[in-house]
Amino acid sequence: MILSKQKPYEKVLESIGNARNLFIVGCSGCPIGCQSGGEKEVINFKEKLTGEKKNVKGWIMIDFLCNKALVGSRLRRRLNELQGTEKILVFSCGIGVQAVANMVDIPVVPALDTISAGGLQGLWPSTERCQACGDCVLDRTAGICPFTTCAKRLLNGPCGGSHSGKCEVEKDRDCGWYMIFSRAKELGILERLKEPIPPRDHRKRDLPPELRGTTLSALEFSNERRAQ
Amino acid sequence: MSKLKESLKSGKFTITSEIGPVKGTNIQKSLDEIEPLRSKVVAFNVTDNQSSVMRIASHAVCTLLHQRGLEPIYQLTCRDRNRLALQADLLGAYVLGLRNVLALTGDHPVLGDHPEAMPVFDFDVITLLQTIKKMMEGKDWAGNSLDGAPNDFFPGAVVAPDSEPQDPQIFKMEKKIEAGAMFFQTQAIFDTGKFESFMNKVHKFNVPVLAGIILLKSPAMAKFMNENVAGVFVPDKLIKELDSVDKKDRPKKSIEIAARLIREVKNLCQGVHIMALGWEKYVPSVLTEAGF
Numbered sequence: 339m340i341l342s343k344q345k346p347y348e349k350v351l352e353s354i355g356n357a358r359n360l361f362i363v364g365c366s367g368c369p370i371g372c373q374s375g376g377e378k379e380v381i382n383f384k385e386k387l388t389g390e391k392k393n394v395k396g397w398i399m400i401d402f403l404c405n406k407a408l409v410g411s412r413l414r415r416r417l418n419e420l421q422g423t424e425k426i427l428v429f430s431c432g433i434g435v436q437a438v439a440n441m442v443d444i445p446v447v448p449a450l451d452t453i454s455a456g457g458l459q460g461l462w463p464s465t466e467r468c469q470a471c472g473d474c475v476l477d478r479t480a481g482i483c484p485f486t487t488c489a490k491r492l493l494n495g496p497c498g499g500s501h502s503g504k505c506e507v508e509k510d511r512d513c514g515w516y517m518i519f520s521r522a523k524e525l526g527i528l529e530r531l532k533e534p535i536p537p538r539d540h541r542k543r544d545l546p547p548e549l550r551g552t553t554l555s556a557l558e559f560s561n562e563r564r565a566q
Numbered sequence: 567m568s569k570l571k572e573s574l575k576s577g578k579f580t581i582t583s584e585i586g587p588v589k590g591t592n593i594q595k596s597l598d599e600i601e602p603l604r605s606k607v608v609a610f611n612v613t614d615n616q617s618s619v620m621r622i623a624s625h626a627v628c629t630l631l632h633q634r635g636l637e638p639i640y641q642l643t644c645r646d647r648n649r650l651a652l653q654a655d656l657l658g659a660y661v662l663g664l665r666n667v668l669a670l671t672g673d674h675p676v677l678g679d680h681p682e683a684m685p686v687f688d689f690d691v692i693t694l695l696q697t698i699k700k701m702m703e704g705k706d707w708a709g710n711s712l713d714g715a716p717n718d719f720f721p722g723a724v725v726a727p728d729s730e731p732q733d734p735q736i737f738k739m740e741k742k743i744e745a746g747a748m749f750f751q752t753q754a755i756f757d758t759g760k761f762e763s764f765m766n767k768v769h770k771f772n773v774p775v776l777a778g779i780i781l782l783k784s785p786a787m788a789k790f791m792n793e794n795v796a797g798v799f800v801p802d803k804l805i806k807e808l809d810s811v812d813k814k815d816r817p818k819k820s821i822e823i824a825a826r827l828i829r830e831v832k833n834l835c836q837g838v839h840i841m842a843l844g845w846e847k848y849v850p851s852v853l854t855e856a857g858f
Contacts (some may be wrong), residue, residue, distance in 0.1 A: 449806065450666060490674060490685060496673040499674070500729060501797065506674060506796040537649070
């Protein structure tokens with residue numbers, strides 16, 4: 339299972355900024371397991387946002403956002419509500435956020451931080467990758483992860499080795515920052531991209547002790563059942 | 567105060583060059599090579615594990631230049647050091663008398679001679695520049711007070727105008743200026759028309775730019791750089807021009823091309839950065855032919 343936890347509410351609000359018309363996408367996969375973003379959490383969040391005078395035009399739960407084809411087909415049925423939506427709030431790991439960002443031309447806001455990809459159940463990614471850095475910046479980077487797409491994991495723009503949209507490391511590898519820049523331009527959010535993104539807090543890449551406990555207990559529990 | 571800063575401030579067309587540290591301890595030859603440039607070149611870059619090939623440390627060679635009365639530009643990349651090491655090295659450089667710091671991301675280790683190395687990039691160049699600014703004001707990155715601030719650093723950065731497309735590079739350049747870069751040296755340029763359009767776009771930033779000039783030694787070297795050096799693109803036209811002369815006349819041709827490039831950019835930017843790559847002895851001729 340991919341472990342995630344909700345970002346601080348103020349941080350999500352900050353990412354939403356002035357956008358008023360919102361849509362929420364929840365993942366019925368791993369976030370339910372770690373209680374960070376199941377139906378209950380999505381509805382709670384929707385009500386909180388309504389209290390902030392935000393207009394949540396609609397919400398949807400999709401089984402496994404990491405399955406991009408499924409995300410596309412399910413969102414296609416909700417085009418009416420997506421029309422006029424300024425930002426999409428996504429409750430999933432970084433892969434799901436990037437999958438939504440790739441399927442819809444609306445800026446995304448991650449509601450969760452991904453903290454570990456232990457176990458990998460339900461993981462069915464396309465090109466999107468998540469390193470579970472625990473400090474998601476996909477709202478800042480046009481829904482494309484700089485940590486996994488850039489060979490140098492740069493957070494503030496391309497290096498001098500980027501050429502014709504390709505990386506200096508492998509000639510057929512896409513430059514992550516070329517993709518982010520182009521997508522931000524398409525979405526009209528280049529100004530936001532100019533703000534410096536601070537370096538990662540590497541402590542967040544380690545699994546917090548309480549979750550280490552949870553994973554262990556889960557394993558012990560299944561062993562006990564097997565023994566019975 | 568940094569002589570480089572002084573020169574750029576005075577509005578004088580500023581010439582910098584560079585020294586590539588050796589792999590080993592025999593550094594006398596490279597120190598001797600730059601001696602003929604003493605009178606015309608304001609400052610010398612010392613590269614930091616250039617192209618991700620392991621060599622003698624940049625700050626050590628910078629210190630030797632400084633002791634000889636030459637002005638060094640300390641190149642510092644984010645590739646090999648985490649945030650503790652970057653800041654510790656900056657403080658160390660300062661007490662050794664180094665003032666000019668050129669902050670770079672650094673090439674990826676896979677391009678060099680230790681391709682299996684950990685690519686550190688704990689900080690990117692934006693954060694590195696912000697850190698230098700912060701340290702100059704007496705604090706480290708984490709906000710702790712410094713006992714003695716390196717308040718006279720002169721931080722700069724690089725930009726690759728020949729990279730395609732140009733806009734993402736300019737976007738990053740603007741971020742570098744916001745973060746504290748006070749001058750720019752460019753990756754080698756060969757297409758002066760393209761450089762002019764680049765300068766038109768960045769003129770508004772009001773930060774001095776030194777155009778990178780490489781002495782082309784041979785058609786093979788040009789082709790090699792096109793294949794292997796990040797951000798360098800030698801047009802076929804120049805390769806053919808170099809190929810049109812006998813091998814023995816190549817230095818003459820190389821001098822002619824470099825001097826022509828300098829003349830063409832002279833009124834567009836605030837100076838040039840000459841990378842001679844072992845041909846330092848020809849640099850005085852290049853400068854004379856370019857009118858300096």
